[in-house]
Amino acid sequence: MYQYDKYDQQMVDTRVAEFRDQVERRLAGELTEDQFKPLRLMNGLYLQLHAYMLRVAIPYGTLNSKQMRMLGHIARKYDRDYGHFTTRQNIQYNWIKLEDAPDILADLASVEMHAIQTSGNCIRNISSDQYAGAAADEIADPRPWAEILRQWSSFHPEFSYLPRKFKIAVIASDEDRAAMRLHDIGIQLVHKNGELGAKFYVGGGMGRTPMIAPEIRDFVPADELISYAEACLRVYNRYGRRDNKYKARIKILVHELGKEEYTRQVEEEFAHMKTLGLNPPVEELARITEYFADPAFDSNASDELDLSDPDFKLWVDQNTVAHKQPGYAIATISLKPKGGIPGDASSAQIDLMADLAEQYSFDELRVTHSQNIVLPHVKKSDLYALWQKLDQADLAPANLDLITDSIACPGLDYCSLANARSIPLAQKISERFADLGRQRELGELKLKISGCINACGHHHAGHIGILGVDRKGTENYQLLLGGSAAEDTSLAKITGPGFDEDGVIDAIETVTDLYLKERQEDERFIDTYRRVGMAAFKEAIYG
């Protein structure tokens, strides 16, 4: 894992001191809320329905056990004993006191963490594949590139006041586990003629105008990756709309200019950028990459597994995937227990996950955009002991990628932007479909729930999506079908008129029943939907 150098640490410590002074001035009345609001947002501090909310950055979803324990400590000392892991691979605390915020940021800084650029019209936390550095199918480790992008984008003076927020994802596998093409910039590391480089996709996103990012360059040499990203941002910063917040994201610019014209301008800027020598020095690239060297794997580790315990076997089947190193597995800890709140973890659970990472996963954890936690490097011979400890802490639902592994935004229970509650739907669906045999019969089924059009719950990308809306003061839920955040990226379509809470759950049961009736061979829900089409599902739902 990357470790701060003196510059990183100094930047973060200086920001803590600066914010402490700003909070004191706000409490003393020297700053009005209008003056203070942009300052607190620059430090990830929002004002939500019930209290201040602090969003903490977890760079590309990667953290060590010391950092994880600090997240548990903050939940226990300053919040209400839990944290909420988000669809941006971050964590949010819902009950923060303004006067505590500087101390929390100081605590975070002590473990090389912060909340900088988790809000505002800047480049947000870089997201990546939660299996990075462990996946059997990756062509390179995306984390050094995510880290270089993090350093490049942190406090970038030219990109601190973009037309709108900006999100970048980096992956290195053909299988997309990071919703890469639904980011403002999606970067896929690729090889071409033996050389490492990147494909660039620009102009994707969800929100009120969902778009899939088109590919604008099939290969950028690795040592020019930052310059190309800079060129993409420069064109956006210059021409992105600032007159209308709802048309200010780069996807609108790319759409309005057209991919060809946007690309032409980027290429022109790129040619100029290359003359400026902004690529990271090779020594710096090498220095950063060293931090991401493989841990000391046991080369004699066995692939043998005793699967005689049926519950353990289910968990292994569902929640572990192939590791690049023989004798090891990648294990996902599901934060989706029956009736639970997707992404929530108590401080005790956070502490336990930190302990288990230290004991079984070379001190590493990952946060996924599906609001789960990954232990990336678990020796197969340790899996049973790990599972037993997770099971005792209600952290072993064997439901990864099944219908109860839903994504849900905080919704109207917490969020001031929301129009409807989303968590109760996730809870009720997890109860309706609680039978694991039934879930496995349905197979891979990505269910994503948003409480408003801003789409933090990724409803556009759900095989089944739910969008909560306000209809004359009453919560109403639109059902969407056919989305995907994976390499077969697609946007879901609304089925028709919305439902009340129970009605939408009944409708989900109707569409899953139709899927089981119509599917052929090994088709997933999304495959059957694409083959059969919306009409049959609409007919089943509405008659």
Next chain:
Amino acid sequence: MKILTGNDLKTGDVTWWTGSDWSRHVEDAVDVGENFEAILHEEEAARRVNVPYAIEAEMTDDGPRPAHIKDRVRALGPTVRPDLTLKPADPEAGNWVI
């Protein structure tokens, strides 16, 4: 009726204007009619409450009930965590919100 609400500056807690002070409980809120601008201005300056504002509500047997569900969620707490609401001992409290 119109009632005033905001978030406590230091803690972020949801608060309601009682006529002379701020309370955590919406039951204590009073009808401020149409003449609330001066109160908002004064309270904003007093730095006790962050960005107070007026909302519509109706008077019920249980006291003022905000017209919009968002303010009812604010008044009670998250419906998905009854233990964190202002009425943790009342499992039916969430029904008041919906």
